[in-house]
Each structure stands twice: as structure tokens, then as C-alpha cells.
Amino acid sequence: MSSQPEKPQVPDETLVRRAQRGDMDAFEELVARHRDKIYARAYSMMRNEDDAIDLSQEAWVKGWQRLKQFQGESSFVTWMTRIVINLCLDQLRKHKRQRAESIEQLDEELGGVERQMPTVTVNPTAGLERTELRARIDRALGQLSYEHRTVLILHEFEDLEYKEIAKRMQCSIGTVMSRLFYARRKMANLMVSYKREELS
Amino acid sequence: MNEDQLLQLQAWMDGELPAEEARRVEALLRTSPEAEALVSELRVTKGFLAGNEPEAKVPETRDFYWSKIRGEIERSAAAESAASAPAPAPAWLLSWRRFLAPLSGLAMVAFLSVLSLNLYHRAEQDPMQHLVEVENLDETIGSISYKSQSENMFVVYLYNKDQNPDMDEDELFDDQVLQ
Numbered sequence: 001m002s003s004q005p006e007k008p009q010v011p012d013e014t015l016v017r018r019a020q021r022g023d024m025d026a027f028e029e030l031v032a033r034h035r036d037k038i039y040a041r042a043y044s045m046m047r048n049e050d051d052a053i054d055l056s057q058e059a060w061v062k063g064w065q066r067l068k069q070f071q072g073e074s075s076f077v078t079w080m081t082r083i084v085i086n087l088c089l090d091q092l093r094k095h096k097r098q099r100a101e102s103i104e105q106l107d108e109e110l111g112g113v114e115r116q117m118p119t120v121t122v123n124p125t126a127g128l129e130r131t132e133l134r135a136r137i138d139r140a141l142g143q144l145s146y147e148h149r150t151v152l153i154l155h156e157f158e159d160l161e162y163k164e165i166a167k168r169m170q171c172s173i174g175t176v177m178s179r180l181f182y183a184r185r186k187m188a189n190l191m192v193s194y195k196r197e198e199l200s
Numbered sequence: 201m202n203e204d205q206l207l208q209l210q211a212w213m214d215g216e217l218p219a220e221e222a223r224r225v226e227a228l229l230r231t232s233p234e235a236e237a238l239v240s241e242l243r244v245t246k247g248f249l250a251g252n253e254p255e256a257k258v259p260e261t262r263d264f265y266w267s268k269i270r271g272e273i274e275r276s277a278a279a280e281s282a283a284s285a286p287a288p289a290p291a292w293l294l295s296w297r298r299f300l301a302p303l304s305g306l307a308m309v310a311f312l313s314v315l316s317l318n319l320y321h322r323a324e325q326d327p328m329q330h331l332v333e334v335e336n337l338d339e340t341i342g343s344i345s346y347k348s349q350s351e352n353m354f355v356v357y358l359y360n361k362d363q364n365p366d367m368d369e370d371e372l373f374d375d376q377v378l379q
Contacts, residue, residue, distance in 0.1 A: 028270070040254070053260065119240075123248070178203070188241050
């Protein structure tokens with residue numbers, strides 16, 4: 001049985017150009033290609049499936065509406081990721097305004113807990129398979145406050161500089177540095193605790 | 201170490217420090233095992249996060265997920281075109297229109313009345329105001345004008361030149377008559 005040669009995939013750039021001319025089928029193809037990535041970003045920030053679905057879909061709608069503004073300075077999926085991040089940040093700000101901050105949360109924001117943590121000297125992820133490592137990272141992200149989680153995602157996964165993160169999170173660079181520092185410290189210690197769980 | 205130093209260590213690791221400050225941090229790292237241990241931990245954390253972002257898949261089928269996006273795109277496009285069309289008058293304005301239409305007619309009549317009265321009074325004050333120049337082309341008819349400011353009066357007397365050949369209108373236009 002001879003194998004069929006694989007049909008070459010149309011590049012994103014071509015689909016974007018077609019979508020910019022109003023071709024909705026081309027846009028649907030872009031959605032199908034990148035929907036998991038956009039959803040995953042929304043989920044990592046919101047930690048809620050329903051919010052992640054709604055916000056990722058809203059991001060695609062905004063993407064269509066602003067498609068003419070896309071000049072190709074970054075990749076299409078990077079551009080879309082920025083849109084969904086901004087929507088998530090807006091939503092998180094609304095949530096934050098609505099809920100009363102507990103003393104514990106304020107303490108965490110200031111790094112009160114993380115300040116007391118011992119320095120991690122051994123890599124707590126050594127020997128883990130990638131799937132397991134990702135699962136543990138996901139679990140640890142879920143245990144961070146939204147401020148710590150967001151700054152970590154924007155810096156480590158989106159490769160944004162302090163200045164850019166401060167702009168997006170509407171806070172000072174000093175606050176970004178502080179949040180990132182304590183988010184990393186907490187993440188390291190959480191990974192150590194998961195390692196201990198595994199061994200016990 | 202104080203908090204500023206901790207954050208400086210992190211900024212140095214992230215490559216966000218200017219050269220001079222970076223040199224100061226490097227000097228600290230050479231002398232402080234605590235600083236060195238902390239940077240090591242930060243590096244480990246950065247390392248295991250890199251490229252290991254948790255993955256997630258949309259928990260909906262492609263068609264269902266897309267149908268909601270498409271529906272929203274179409275709805276907002278329809279709303280946009282409706283917003284750009286001229287808005288119909290609100291219901292309350294339509295119901296008021298039957299009262300407002302006769303009222304506007306009355307207002308117009310009142311306005312014209314006031315205007316005409318105003319013109320009439322002006323004419324009373326100065327009879328010359330709305331006089332127009334009339335050229336007499338008939339050589340057989342002569343005219344004599346008389347104006348009195350005190351009486352608020354202006355009179356034009358027309359006569360047949362053939363019947364009154366002695367009347368000379370130039371003579372009649374003296375200062376006294378025209379005053």
C-alpha cells in the first residue's frame with residue numbers, strides 16, 4: 001500500500017492575508033490551528049474552564065475585528081496570545097475589585113510567607129518526565145495568587161521584560177520585581193513539597 | 201540581605217540590570233554564599249519552567265467552539281451596521297408629535313403677527329422709511345412733494361401740467377416745504 005503524500009499546510013501568513021480580505025473560512029482554519037494554545041493561556045491565568053473558554057472565544061472575536069491592524073510584526077499566534085492575556089487581565093482585575101482581599105492574600109502579596117522559606121538547594125524536578133513535570137507546574141501555578149501567577153506566566157512563558165509586564169499589569173516595575181521574586185520562591189518550594197509527597 | 205538586594209540579584213539573573221549595577225551584584229555574589237544560593241535557586245526555577253508551560257486542550261469540538269465565535273462575529277457585525285444606520289425616533293417622541301405639530305403652527309402664526317406689528321409701528325414712526333422712488337415718465341403730469349416730520353406726514357401732489365401751466369415745481373422745492 002503506497003502512502004499518500006501529505007498535503008502541504010497553508011502557512012499562517014497566507015491564511016491571515018485571506019482572512020484580512022474577509023475570508024471567514026481562512027479565519028476558521030487559524031482558529032482550529034491555534035485554539036488550544038490560546039485556550040491554554042487563558043486557562044493558566046484564570047484557572048477556570050468556563051472562564052477560559054469564554055475569554056478565548058472573546059479573544060478570537062476581537063482578533064477577527066482587529067485583523068486589519070495586524071501587520072505581521074510578530075507571529076499571528078503571538079499576536080492572538082497578547083489579546084487573550086489582556087482580556088484575562090481585565091477579567092482578573094474585575095474579580096479582584098469584587099472580592100474582599102483577605103489578610104492572608106495581602107501578606108502573600110507582600111511576600112511575607114515566601115520571605116521565611118528556606119533556599120532550595122537541589123533541583124526538585126530532577127528525573128521527572130516532561131508530562132509529570134508539566135502536571136506539577138500546573139498544580140503549583142494553581143496554588144499561587146493571581147498576581148504571582150500572572151507575573152510568572154508573562155515573564156517565563158511570554159518572555160516579557162519587567163517594563164512590559166508592569167505596563168500590562170498596571171503596576172510599577174518594583175512591584176513586578178517583587179511579585180516575580182516571591183512567585184519563583186514559592187514555586188520552588190511547592191515543587192520541593194511535591195517531591196516529598198512522592199517519596200513519602 | 202535586604203529586599204532591594206534580593207531583587208537586584210533576580211534582576212541581574214534576568215539580565216535587566218545596567219552594567220554598573222550588574223558589577224556590584226557580581227561583587228556581592230563573590231563574597232556572599234547566601235546570595236549565591238539564592239541565585240542558584242532562582243536559576244533552577246527559571247530552568248524547569250522554561251519550555252514546560254502546562255498544556256490544555258479546548259474541551260469542546262472544533263465545530264461547536266467555532267460556531268460560538270462565528271455567531272458572535274455575525275452578531276457584532278449586525279449590531280455595528282444597525283448602529284451606523286439612522287436611529288428611529290423614540291416612541292415617546294412619536295406620540296408627542298401629534299401635539300407638537302399644531303403647536304409649531306401656532307408658534308409660526310404668533311411669530312409672523314409680532315413681526316408684522318413691529319413693521320407697522322416702525323412705519324408709523326417714520327413714514328419715509330418704506331417709500332420707494334417712483335419715476336414719473338408722463339410729461340403731462342407734474343408732482344409736488346411735501347414732508348412734515350412734526351406731523352409725521354409725507355404727501356405727493358400730482359397735477360396736470362396742461363391745466364396748470366403756471367406751476368413750476370422747481371420753485372416749490374424750497375427748504376421750507378421739504379423740511
